[in-house]
Amino acid sequence: MEHQLLIYNTLTRTKELFKPINPGHVGMYVCGPTVYGDAHLGHARPAITFDLVFRYLKHLGYKVRYVRNITDVGHLEHDADEGEDKIAKKARLEQLEPMEIAQYYTNRFNAAMAKLNVLPPSIEPHATGHIIEQEELVQQILDNGFAYVSNGSVYFDVEKYNEKYHYGVLSGRNLDDVRDASRELDGVGEKRHQVDFALWKKAQPEHIMRWPSPWSDGFPGWHCECTAMGRKYLGAHFDIHGGGMDLVFPHHECEIAQAVASQGDQMVKYWMHNNMITINGKKMGKSYNNFITLDQFFNGEHEQLVQPYTPMTIRFFILQAHYRSTVDFSNEALQASKKGLDRLMDAITQLERIEAAANGTLTEAYAQEVETKCYEALDDDFNSPIVISHLFDACRTVNQLADKKQTITPEGLEALKKVFHTFTFDILGLQAEESGNAEREKSFGQAIDLLLELRAKAKAAKDWATSDQIRDRLAEFGFEVKDTKDGATWKLTK
Template identity: 60%
Template sequence: MSNRYNENKLVVFNTLSRKKEVFIPLKNPHIGMYVCGPTVYGDAHLGHARAAITFDLIFRYLQHLDYKVRYVRNITDVGHLENDADEGEDKIAQKARLEELEPMEVVQFYTVRYHRNMDQLNVLRPSIEPHASGHIIEQIEMIKKILDAGFAYAVNGSVYFDVEKYNQSYHYGILSGRKIEDLISNTRELAGQSEKHNGFDFAIWKNAEESHIMRWPSPWGDGFPGWHMECSAMGCKYLGDQFDIHGGGMDLLFPHHESEIAQSTVANGKAPVRYWLHNNMITLNGQKMGKSLGNAMSLDDIFTGNHPLLEKAYSPMTIRFFILQAQYRSTLDFSNEALQAAEKGMKKLFAAYETLNQLKVDMNAPPMGVAEIRKACYDAMNDDFNSPMVIAGLFEAVRLINSLKAVEGSLLPDEFELLHKLLHDFLIDVLGLSAEDVAGDHGLVDGLMQTIIQLRQEARGRKDFTTSDLIRNRLGDLNIELKDGKDGTDWQMK
């Protein structure tokens, strides 16, 4: 029995080489994947959704290919500094101060909300979701290793990574394409009277001021871990010194991932990651959507339609479909028009999935090329997870289904099965889309609807169009759409 990964040669775009590379796991069939998760100090917005959905798609597809995936996505609840390191205040702590809450209360509050949003988007939970605050010891141990290796220095209770020294033996900039000379010229002014030897050195442990509430004891005094330590430490802990995939948003490429590579390389003696994958940004009027720019929309805003820029509410599945309609490395531009197009398209997709069950099967039916569509979907996914092309393939299946229904044609039994499998595998399993209240499969409701539809049919038979139109209009007011066909009437939620 062969596994699907033997039949499918997966190619991924590796940021490290800026090329598409054939994906070969270190320990086939096991795959380790680490993705940077959210900093839980605010509600999730569209950008979080894109990152989560991108790597959910990858997680789902790798599993579909029969790989055994350990997917680690962290929760950042300490460490990221708000301003320059010297007077930085922990992001979580700052929020806590403002709202007079315990920092961990803030963390819990937004973590729960994040999970709820991700569930709504049908994003699978990762295999492990470690919190930075729960891995202080691991981070301290790693900092010690970096110090022992001579690539960091301690000053006044803080520890800084020595980028210049690192660059003598390795290449700081290997991921982002930056040159250290450029960094020097860019950061010289900022360096000032800093504790750092160089402006571009970064803190791996930060001394906590008296007033700082989030603090842990360490060999260098009370403090908290630096920006990039948690991912290095937790990635190493759960996936090993070297693992297959590391993902995150493109905005994390520098300095976060660049620094992660430096830390892990020094601490473990080898480059930590084989394939670096980065999802692109969602833009609004061509500009990145982001908290700091004040143009970010929370997912709850979108799901409820509660935002000045929104013409209406958009369901989680509409958002998911919208995001999957673009390849993950492209920017994706937000607009009401685009969202409404996505909404309609997705409903059409699911309506056809329902219609499939009504198709007739016949041993003598002409072949319709279902296998070719299926192959196109695999080819698309194997080419750096090209979900828009998968969706195009699925729409080909939609056209096939609807046209057969329209002419009352039939399918070969094998193709009928394969079509079912195609839609189930790709639409449901890989793309992770699920029918919302689109189709009429609600048991009691469906039974009631059949009665109403029958009454309307009888009215139409009597040419009592006043009654039949009244029924249709009243149902329309309830967002129920009637679809008259050759052999009867179907219904669905609008």
């Protein structure tokens, strides 16, 4: 089928037909983590959101270059321009080199992403590995008259930029709004205007991370890295830039200003932002000290968790909501996600045991109908919860086939298997976990079938005691047996 993919563009606040700048090729940049602590649920959402985008674009046949950066310098403790570098602070407290801290948490972040089955990006650049590119960006902005040097630091002149261009195109803010938000700090420090932001900061004597530059020994401002690295690896114009909604202002707004000030036009065609994960209605994150790390979810060792949750339960939990909607954490929601995931995996396992019938009531057309609905949902701004709802509808049909209340042709069965595998595994990125139902059923399947054969023989011999004993003992071990007119079926219930 021909795909008319619609993407919600934060810049225009509308759904737009996706047309890559270079036909057949997609450049995508997503803001990655600041690596000074363990990944938490808030990190999982953008990673899984843009993993879905990455997987689907590749599935449609695009050649995708996916860049996700690692912030290992320049993210300061107070705000974008003031305070101690978060990684440097962690290094000082633990008496380690800053790059030891950065590497340690980068490794842990990537390990957590692997558990969530998030595909690695095409390129994972580090801010510290691109100081030269960031200095070149700063110099271009200076040369074009939209920045100034003050006491060894370089600041972006937002007021001057706003005279020629509009500062606030992404967030919808105007300069008066930004001024009002920082009025209490007006006139303080090295800036001409409090709304100006740092492109380069002169390092204080105690600052560990520093590099030489034409202006001072210092370090780049936080906003510079993504503009510089995006342009290096994806060119002066690329298709998609993504991240969490909390990055719209100031980070992505400043990125747009830097790009336009340095090259004269917009660098990014489509801006995409996932919404927040909340806990008790408040954003979950390190700055609020209310986050739960992914490892804590996996091992259940947190006071707000009543049990451990597997990586695939977490992934399914996130995919059950559209990426632009808020998701509120609760144990009840995660437990419901586990049941939903088990239901989907059970159906996939049942499909492998169903016997096709040459004159089946369901044909390949049924599988094609499910497939079309799933594609239509994904083509409408990557609507994963609608895909899941269509798969759940198909699960009911699979259960009817397993209970022999319906039949399906061989071509239809193979097509339906392909639909489930394509959308569940290839696009949604879910996996059958070793501790999950699918793997257990695979291991025990032949043994259960053998026991049911023995039970069938006992029933044929009217040995009801043995028949009931086999059924009851299987139930004790979590296997539900159903008798139908065509024989017995079973499924794992716990």
